[in-house]
Amino acid sequence: MAQGNVAHIEFASSNLAASRRFYERIFGWHFEEAPGMEEYLMFATPNGQGGGFDAGPRSSGPSATGPILHIEVDDIDATLARVSEMGGKTLVPRTKISDEHGHFALFLDNVGNRLGLWSPR
Numbered sequence: 054m055a056q057g058n059v060a061h062i063e064f065a066s067s068n069l070a071a072s073r074r075f076y077e078r079i080f081g082w083h084f085e086e087a088p089g090m091e092e093y094l095m096f097a098t099p100n101g102q103g104g105g106f107d108a109g110p111r112s113s114g115p116s117a118t119g120p121i122l123h124i125e126v127d128d129i130d131a132t133l134a135r136v137s138e139m140g141g142k143t144l145v146p147r148t149k150i151s152d153e154h155g156h157f158a159l160f161l162d163n164v165g166n167r168l169g170l171w172s173p174r
Contacts, residue, residue, distance in 0.1 A: 060125035060171040061157075062104035065112045069094045072106045089151060111145075121159065123169035129158050132170055136160045 066072040073094060076082040082096045092109035104120075126132045129147040137143065140163035147158050155173040162168060 056125065056127055058125045059102070059122060061123035061169070062102070063121040063123065063169065064104065064106050065115045065120075066094070066106040066108045067115055069106055069108050087151070087154070118167075121167060121169045123157060123171040126170050126172055129156055129170050129172050133158055133160060136162070139163055 064072070069092070073084050076096065077084065081099055085095045085097075087093055087095050087105075092107065092112075094106045094108075095103065096105060097103050133143050133146070142161045143158065144161060144167065145157070145159040147156050149156050155171060157172075158170045160168060160170065
């Protein structure tokens with residue numbers, strides 16, 4: 054595992070099919086449906102960077118405020134503790150995505166930027 058690498062980029066979507074068509078046709082992204090995640094669509098860019106489009110209830114919906122960048126970490130709980138110590142705030146605690154896709158959390162940094170954490174464990 055590569056501590057600190059960008060692990061996942063997440064976009065909100067109100068229409069997964071439309072998002073898929075848009076990014077496939079303009080950028081050549083490859084899409085894959087994740088079993089058990091009907092309101093989520095995974096993508097990979099031509100160079101292999103991955104991410105997803107979320108149309109589920111946890112999504113804040115499409116907006117001009119931007120996607121969520123997920124940073125890969127070894128230990129989400131320990132990282133959230135450090136975020137808090139440095140003036141940040143946990144928005145969503147460590148949450149299981151699935152056995153295959155690991156766990157995530159969301160936080161605000163010390164100046165109010167929303168980011169995510171991801172770990173396979």
